[in-house]
Amino acid sequence: MTPVELSRTVLHAVRRAVDAGELSVAVPAHAVVAPPGPGGAGDYATNIALQLARPAGQPALRVAEVLRTHLACAEGVTGVEITGPGFLNISLDQQAAATALVQRIRRDGMRYGHGDSLAGQVYEVRLPFEVRAEVLADALARIVASQGGRVSTHHLASQTPRLAPQDGRVSTPHGEPHREIRSPDDQPGGDTRTPADQPGGDTRTPADQPGGDTRTPADQPGGDTRTPHPDSDGSTRPTPSPEAAPFELRPHPAPEDPTPLGLDAACWALLHPAPHDRPRITADHLVQRESNPLFRVRYAHARTRALGRNAADLGFTAEPGGVGGQQELPVPLPLLSLLSLLADYPRVLATVAALPRAEGVAAPSRLARHLVALADATLLLLPVVLPLGEEKPSAAHRARLALAEAAGTVLAGGLSLLGIDAPDHL
Numbered sequence: 001m002t003p004v005e006l007s008r009t010v011l012h013a014v015r016r017a018v019d020a021g022e023l024s025v026a027v028p029a030h031a032v033v034a035p036p037g038p039g040g041a042g043d044y045a046t047n048i049a050l051q052l053a054r055p056a057g058q059p060a061l062r063v064a065e066v067l068r069t070h071l072a073c074a075e076g077v078t079g080v081e082i083t084g085p086g087f088l089n090i091s092l093d094q095q096a097a098a099t100a101l102v103q104r105i106r107r108d109g110m111r112y113g114h115g116d117s118l119a120g121q122v123y124e125v126r127l128p129f130e131v132r133a134e135v136l137a138d139a140l141a142r143i144v145a146s147q148g149g150r151v152s153t154h155h156l157a158s159q160t161p162r163l164a165p166q167d168g169r170v171s172t173p174h175g176e177p178h179r180e181i182r183s184p185d186d187q188p189g190g191d192t193r194t195p196a197d198q199p200g201g202d203t204r205t206p207a208d209q210p211g212g213d214t215r216t217p218a219d220q221p222g223g224d225t226r227t228p229h230p231d232s233d234g235s236t237r238p239t240p241s242p243e244a245a246p247f248e249l250r251p252h253p254a255p256e257d258p259t260p261l262g263l264d265a266a267c268w269a270l271l272h273p274a275p276h277d278r279p280r281i282t283a284d285h286l287v288q289r290e291s292n293p294l295f296r297v298r299y300a301h302a303r304t305r306a307l308g309r310n311a312a313d314l315g316f317t318a319e320p321g322g323v324g325g326q327q328e329l330p331v332p333l334p335l336l337s338l339l340s341l342l343a344d345y346p347r348v349l350a351t352v353a354a355l356p357r358a359e360g361v362a363a364p365s366r367l368a369r370h371l372v373a374l375a376d377a378t379l380l381l382l383p384v385v386l387p388l389g390e391e392k393p394s395a396a397h398r399a400r401l402a403l404a405e406a407a408g409t410v411l412a413g414g415l416s417l418l419g420i421d422a423p424d425h426l
Contacts, residue, residue: 002343003344011028012074013070017067032048049063049088061085078091099320101406106406125152127155129156132252136361300408307382310386318404320403338403341377345374348370381404
């Protein structure tokens with residue numbers, strides 16, 4: 001059970017309590033669940049009882065007692081404990097949660113973590129002709145698209161390109177063909193004047209021009225006319241506004257031309273650091289050793305693919321199940337870390353919804369760092385996937401293979417959102 005799914009489970013418990021007449025409150029739009037803090041217990045904790053205490057006109061502890069009854073009988077929940085002023089600490093069936101998570105990743109493939117929370121949302125990004133800004137805008141466009149939105153990029157006036165990626169390609173509105181980053185005076189017969197400076201230049205917007213289209217996206221053919229609708233938990237999710245205010249994208253510029261690194265390493269060098277940090281354009285991004293984070297991510301992905309080939313040679317395939325060896329045994333601690341990172345991947349992608357705030361702009365950097373942590377956790381799993389010596393393939397081996405393949409799928413999906421290739425052989 002992912003944090004998002006557990007949040008919905010908590011809201012279902014609130015709904016059942018309201019329907020039973022035990023609470024008289026409006027069901028909130030969302031419930032925050034997070035790892036328990038100091039003094040907490042279980043796998044996750046939520047402050048929903050504290051949130052509902054005042055609207056319900058009851059003490060938070062009383063609200064927590066009511067909700068604990070309904071949460072305790074939810075599928076996948078093995079225990080609920082109340083701590084502090086009314087925090088609900090939830091323990092999950094680890095084996096069942098692990099199996100369900102792997103099954104979901106296998107079902108969704110590289111689209112795991114994608115959603116429609118930004119459906120109908122259009123972000124207008126203005127950026128200078130600078131290679132890091134171009135690459136960052138391109139990655140943001142892909143991540144926004146993974147959540148159902150769209151990014152349209154426009155270059156700031158009176159700017160000329162400084163640096164360009166290896167093949168001189170970037171993207172404009174997401175999904176459109178790539179184009180070269182070239183200064184107007186670098187093009188054959190190039191004219192550096194703006195439209196307003198050129199003879200007969202037209203500075204009107206499309207809406208001002210004859211036949212200009214002033215319709216909103218909802219009015220246009222195929223436009224999104226959806227109204228707020230209830231989620232599966234009964235809460236109402238508002239439809240995002242079709243147009244967000246334009247904002248400028250100005251990361252710390254690249255100190256030198258990243259072209260010699262090649263496209264993949266150049267993208268990583270520009271995206272892995274936070275946008276306000278100075279990127280390192282060095283050959284360290286090309287070395288194939290553990291000190292190179294990009295190498296570790298791609299190596300972990302390639303190893304998961306190799307495990308599938310090796311398992312086929314041994315006569316067994318992946319099958320989600322109890323990764324601890326037996327269904328009644330707890331999940332080993334290293335695997336818990338991997339499962340937690342896999343479950344948190346959709347939340348990492350969803351942080352792009354914070355655009356145009358810095359938290360949203362940093363979504364590609366946050367994704368890159370999450371992939372490094374996921375790769376490191378995956379590498380700890382690999383030695384126990386295949387049988388050793390005379391050992392016969394067991395259900396645990398098939399389950400661990402399924403988990404490793406799921407991790408490889410998420411690594412490949414995350415790299416693709418950053419515009420980086422994930423080879424099966426390295």
